[in-house]
Amino acid sequence: xxxxxxxxxxxxxxxxxxxxxxxxxxxxxxxxxxxxxxxxxxxxxxxxxxxxxxxxxxxxxxxxxxxxxxxxxxxxxxxxxxxxxxxxxxxxxxxxxxxxxxxxxxxxxxxxxxx
Amino acid sequence: xxxxxxxxxxxxxxxxxxxxxxxxxxxxxxxxxxxxxxxxxxxxxxxxxxxxxxxxxxxxxxxxxxxxxxxxxxxxxxxxxxxxxxxxxxxxxxxxxxxxxxxxxxxxxxxxxxxx
Numbered sequence: 001x002x003x004x005x006x007x008x009x010x011x012x013x014x015x016x017x018x019x020x021x022x023x024x025x026x027x028x029x030x031x032x033x034x035x036x037x038x039x040x041x042x043x044x045x046x047x048x049x050x051x052x053x054x055x056x057x058x059x060x061x062x063x064x065x066x067x068x069x070x071x072x073x074x075x076x077x078x079x080x081x082x083x084x085x086x087x088x089x090x091x092x093x094x095x096x097x098x099x100x101x102x103x104x105x106x107x108x109x110x111x112x113x114x115x
Numbered sequence: 116x117x118x119x120x121x122x123x124x125x126x127x128x129x130x131x132x133x134x135x136x137x138x139x140x141x142x143x144x145x146x147x148x149x150x151x152x153x154x155x156x157x158x159x160x161x162x163x164x165x166x167x168x169x170x171x172x173x174x175x176x177x178x179x180x181x182x183x184x185x186x187x188x189x190x191x192x193x194x195x196x197x198x199x200x201x202x203x204x205x206x207x208x209x210x211x212x213x214x215x216x217x218x219x220x221x222x223x224x225x226x227x228x229x230x231x
Binding site: 033035041042043044045048055056059089091093095102103104105106108109111 | 148152158159160162165206208210212216217218219220221222223224
């Protein structure tokens with residue numbers, strides 16, 4: 001049973017480019033969380049999605065950031081026009097939901113570097 | 116509001132010493148879950164333990180033990196006979212289902228350095 005997959009593991013973008021981060025949840029999981037870890041800091045919640053729905057995006061910056069979790073395929077975190085301050089590790093976690101949403105299984109993270 | 120405080124930014128001990136990492140949480144909810152994660156230098160997050168608010172029993176797993184005390188809102192983590200491989204950043208985290216859509220609320224982490 002494969003764990004949570006994230007790709008790419010490392011991503012380098014120049015300022016102004018777009019970054020797309022992918023998260024494939026564990027089989028049977030329909031809930032996905034994205035967290036961001038700035039250098040030398042703890043993690044911060046960004047967004048919570050279920051299939052085809054954004055449930056809570058209160059942690060997402062208002063501009064340039066968007067997330068989706070389509071019916072088919074991975075969840076995508078998209079950052080447009082990246083800036084140096086976007087450099088961070090982005091972790092996704094998947095959950096089975098259905099009363100077990102406190103069980104969150106983390107992927108290995110994507111380390112984004114903006115040059 | 117919910118909050119997790121890990122007051123120790125960095126701890127350095129010599130191998131084989133015991134070390135305790137502190138975690139203090141804040142919530143008004145009666146149902147909540149507490150977690151500890153380890154982040155080794157390689158960067159991934161390793162789940163260590165989950166505790167729900169109704170279970171105050173202390174937990175021991177090998178050299179690791181956890182002390183959950185609701186009276187002081189603390190969930191401290193002790194490593195006995197520390198080893199160099201224990202060097203990592205350790206995060207304490209909280210979920211309060213009622214108010215936060217099950218998002219994890221994280222402490223700032225404690226960097227643990229075990230010297231040989």
